[in-house]
Amino acid sequence: MTPAIELRGVTKRFLTPSGGVYTALRDLNMTVEPGEFCAVVGPTGCGKSTTLALISGLEPASEGEVDVFGSPVKGIADGIGYVFQADAVFPWKTVLENVAAGPRYRGVSNSDARERALDWISRVGLSGFEDRFPYQLSGGMRKRVALAQSLINGPRILLMDEPFSALDVQTRSLMENELLALWAASSASVVFVTHDLEEAISLSDRVFVITAGPGTVKSNYKVDLPRPRNVAEIRFQPRFAEIYEEIWKDLKDEVLVSYERQKRSGAA
Amino acid sequence: MSASSVQAERPVSDLAARRKREAQRRRLTVAGLRLGLGVAILAGWEITTRLGWVDAFFWSQPSAVAAKLWLWLTQGTDLGPLWEQVLVTMEETVGGFVVGSILGVIFGVALGRSRLLSDVLGPYIKGANAIPRVVVGALFAVALGLDIRSKIATAAVLVFFVVFFNAFQGVREVDRNLIANARILGAGDRLLTTEILIPSALSWIVASLHTSFGLALVGAVVGELFGATAGLGELIYAAKNNFDTAGVFAGMALLAAMALVAEAFITALENRLIKWRPPVATETRI
Numbered sequence: 149m150t151p152a153i154e155l156r157g158v159t160k161r162f163l164t165p166s167g168g169v170y171t172a173l174r175d176l177n178m179t180v181e182p183g184e185f186c187a188v189v190g191p192t193g194c195g196k197s198t199t200l201a202l203i204s205g206l207e208p209a210s211e212g213e214v215d216v217f218g219s220p221v222k223g224i225a226d227g228i229g230y231v232f233q234a235d236a237v238f239p240w241k242t243v244l245e246n247v248a249a250g251p252r253y254r255g256v257s258n259s260d261a262r263e264r265a266l267d268w269i270s271r272v273g274l275s276g277f278e279d280r281f282p283y284q285l286s287g288g289m290r291k292r293v294a295l296a297q298s299l300i301n302g303p304r305i306l307l308m309d310e311p312f313s314a315l316d317v318q319t320r321s322l323m324e325n326e327l328l329a330l331w332a333a334s335s336a337s338v339v340f341v342t343h344d345l346e347e348a349i350s351l352s353d354r355v356f357v358i359t360a361g362p363g364t365v366k367s368n369y370k371v372d373l374p375r376p377r378n379v380a381e382i383r384f385q386p387r388f389a390e391i392y393e394e395i396w397k398d399l400k401d402e403v404l405v406s407y408e409r410q411k412r413s414g415a416a
Numbered sequence: 417m418s419a420s421s422v423q424a425e426r427p428v429s430d431l432a433a434r435r436k437r438e439a440q441r442r443r444l445t446v447a448g449l450r451l452g453l454g455v456a457i458l459a460g461w462e463i464t465t466r467l468g469w470v471d472a473f474f475w476s477q478p479s480a481v482a483a484k485l486w487l488w489l490t491q492g493t494d495l496g497p498l499w500e501q502v503l504v505t506m507e508e509t510v511g512g513f514v515v516g517s518i519l520g521v522i523f524g525v526a527l528g529r530s531r532l533l534s535d536v537l538g539p540y541i542k543g544a545n546a547i548p549r550v551v552v553g554a555l556f557a558v559a560l561g562l563d564i565r566s567k568i569a570t571a572a573v574l575v576f577f578v579v580f581f582n583a584f585q586g587v588r589e590v591d592r593n594l595i596a597n598a599r600i601l602g603a604g605d606r607l608l609t610t611e612i613l614i615p616s617a618l619s620w621i622v623a624s625l626h627t628s629f630g631l632a633l634v635g636a637v638v639g640e641l642f643g644a645t646a647g648l649g650e651l652i653y654a655a656k657n658n659f660d661t662a663g664v665f666a667g668m669a670l671l672a673a674m675a676l677v678a679e680a681f682i683t684a685l686e687n688r689l690i691k692w693r694p695p696v697a698t699e700t701r702i
Contacts, residue, residue, distance in 0.1 A: 206596055224599055236597035240615040240692040249611070253602035281692040301601065 150218040152305055152337035153180040153203055158212035159362075160198050172198045174362035175212070180354075182217075182304075185331060185338045187348035189399060190358030191406035196341040197233070198363070200307040203339065204228050216305065229298030229306040229336070233313060237282050237293045243269060244278040246293050250301040268296040271330070288319040292326075299330060306331070308340045312347070324351060324379040332376065345399060349391055350379040357398045360406040367398050476661040484666040494654060495646050502670060504647040508564055508636035509674075512571020513629055520576045520628075521621060524583025525614060534584070545577050550638045557642040567644070571635030575628040582624035586617025619693065622686045629678050633671060648674075 160173040172195040180186050188196050201207040202214050205224040214221045216228075237246050248265035252258065269278055272292040282290055291311060298306060312320045328351065331338055342348050348355050349371055357366045371391055373382060382388055458478045465472040472480070488498040495501055527534040527541075552573050556566040590613055598612045640649025648667050655663025 204600060206599065226602075228600060230597065230600040232593050232597060234591075234593050236591075236593040238594060238598075238612070238615070240618075240690070249598070249603075250601040253598070253604075253607055253611075283692070283694045297597075297601065 149182065151179045151215075152182045152184070152217060153178070153339065154213075154215040155179075155199070155202070156213045156215075158202060158209045158214060160195070160202060160207065161210045171362040173202075174364050176358075176364045178356060178365055178368075180337050180339060182337055183335050184354060185328075185352045186340065186354045186356060187352035188339060188341045188356045188358060189343060189345055189348045189395075190363060191360050191399075191403045192343065192410075193406065194358045194361045194402070195363035196343075196358055197309050199358075200230070200309055200339060200341060203305070204230050204307055227302075227304040229301060229303030231291075231294050231298050231306070231308045231311040233310040235282065235290055235294075237290055237297060239282050242279050242281055243274060243285070243293055246282070247296045247300055250297060254301070264300055265296075268300045271299075272296045272326070286319075288315055288323060291315065291323060295327070295330065299334070302334075303336055306336045306338045308338065310342055311340075313342070313344070320347075321380045327351070328375075328377060328379070345392060345395060346383060347379075349373075349388060349395070350377065350382050355395055357395060357402070360402045360409065366402065369395050473659070474661060476665050480662040481665045481669065484660075484662040485669065488666065493651055495651060501646055501648050501651050502674065504564070505633075505636055505640070505649065505671075506674065508567035508639065508647065509571060509629070509632045509678075511564070511568040512635050513575055513632035515568060516572035516575025516632065517579045517621075517625065517628065519572065520579025521583045521614075523576075524580045524621075525587055525609065525617065528584045528587025528617070529609065529613065541577075541580070545581075549573050549577070550634070553635070553638045553642045556639065562643045562645060566642070567636045567639030567647070570639040570642075571632040574631040574635040578624050578628040578631060579621060582620045583617055586620030587613050589620075590616045619690050622689055625682050625686070626679065629682055630675060633675055633678075637671065 155176055155178040158173055158176045159171065162170045162172060164170050176195075176199070178199070188199060190196050198207065202209050203216065203221065205221045205228070216225060238249065241249065244262065244265055247268050248258075248261040251261040251264055256264070266278070269275060272295055274289060274292055274296070277285065277289065282293065285293070294311070312323050315323060324347065338352075340348070340351060345355075350373075352371055354368055354370055356368045358364070359366045369391065373385065373387060373391075461470075461475075462478050464470045465475060465477040492498060493501060527537060550570070553566070553570040556569045560566040560569055594612055594616065595608065598608055603611060636647070637649035637652070640647040641653050644650040644653075648670055652664050652667035655661075655667065
């Protein structure tokens with residue numbers, strides 16, 4: 149079977165404003181199967197978000213190959229959903245207009261887009277808020293809008309960049325459960341970037357550990373916890389603790405390396 | 417239920433009532449002081465000129481200005497009925513404002529979108545901006561004649577630069593995440609402009625409209641000073657030539673009234689165009 153996502157020997161360099169070259173990713177290899185829920189963990193600044201930018205086609209790779217469903221990524225492709233870390237819902241559009249944006253941009257008629265948007269708004273539990281503007285919603289509700297906005301396009305690949313990091317702990321585990329339910333109802337592959345190992349394990353089938361920058365895959369672990377899961381409770385299972393300990397051993401060194409570097413550059 | 421909850425409730429409602437009374441008292445104080453200040457300034461002006469401390473020939477006096485306004489209102493001005501002069505200046509101002517704003521938005525968005533265009537045109541626009549722009553009124557008076565077109569052109573030039581720089585800045589400072597999100601959702605270049613860049617720049621553009629309407633009025637009046645047959649600027653110019661300072665002040669009062677009315681319209685427009693923004697605290701606004 150063709151993997152949903154395949155990165156082979158990918159390197160990504162950026163020009164810094166001062167004219168230097170900054171290597172964000174170095175020789176990175178990663179494979180995600182169709183329908184698989186993958187988490188990517190790593191220390192701050194290791195290029196986790198860059199990985200998503202490469203898969204989505206927002207940024208081209210400097211070296212190496214990025215394939216999505218067997219064909220190389222050239223620019224932004226159809227079938228990709230992206231939930232950003234910061235609020236990226238359009239502040240001048242209502243909830244309904246925000247969710248309907250994707251289909252409208254793809255040429256669906258206004259009335260069809262509206263109908264589909266109403267359906268997705270109710271699926272993420274925002275019925276009754278269709279005419280609100282984002283500033284009138286809580287952080288959790290804005291994330292629901294962002295989720296509906298991405299999922300309405302029926303993505304085969306859903307990229308999520310620390311989507312819940314700004315939420316409080318209770319809202320966060322509610323949102324995580326809802327994400328799992330929505331994902332189970334679709335057939336999408338998910339790449340979920342986070343710095344929170346607990347979140348990574350409780351959500352995913354596979355965890356990739358990225359090294360301190362320039363980032364490359366240090367190891368990947370299969371998470372063999374049963375589904376359906378309740379993220380608030382799965383943390384208490386003995387198997388969860390085992391997996392956590394195993395991955396943490398790997399991750400700890402990278403976190404320390406990154407921390408030492410930050411201290412030296414005075415950023416910590 | 418218990419005694420404590422009953423006790424806890426009463427002070428809260430008391431507090432709310434007290435706050436309300438305090439706010440009301442403050443509003444009255446402010447209104448009283450405002451009125452008092454206005455009366456004091458006018459009375460001081462009137463008294464000092466009556467006593468001969470200040471020469472009323474050069475500085476006029478409120479009663480003379482009021483009399484002049486009344487005369488204009490009831491018997492018309494030397495140039496014709498008063499409402500005609502107001503209308504002419506209003507037309508020139510609004511015309512210049514609309515033309516300048518539209519051109520400003522178009523150029524601002526275009527240059528904000530295109531690096532090449534902004535690099536090539538940048539120095540020219542900065543250079544043009546450095547010229548004291550009211551002098552172009554003299555050019556337009558010769559080139560376009562003494563009718564409404566030369567005034568609209570002068571006002572439009574003044575408005576253009578303000579709106580242009582705001583639109584340009586607004587487009588340049590659009591949140592990168594919003595652009596990335598729109599592209600992922602399927603927006604091409606054209607949709608990116610109409611759906612993201614312009615709405616996002618709109619709050620900058622609208623904020624500039626407050627300043628630029630004032631400038632449009634300046635442009636219209638300066639245009640009239642360079643040569644006109646009607647309008648409030650021409651009225652002021654004619655009064656000046658007759659050493660009629662009361663007429664100059666009366667014209668200024670009418671211009672101020674016009675600007676305030678327009679300001680109210682622009683605020684209403686602003687609230688309509690950017691209703692998606694959280695309401696700002698109105699306390700500090702003047």
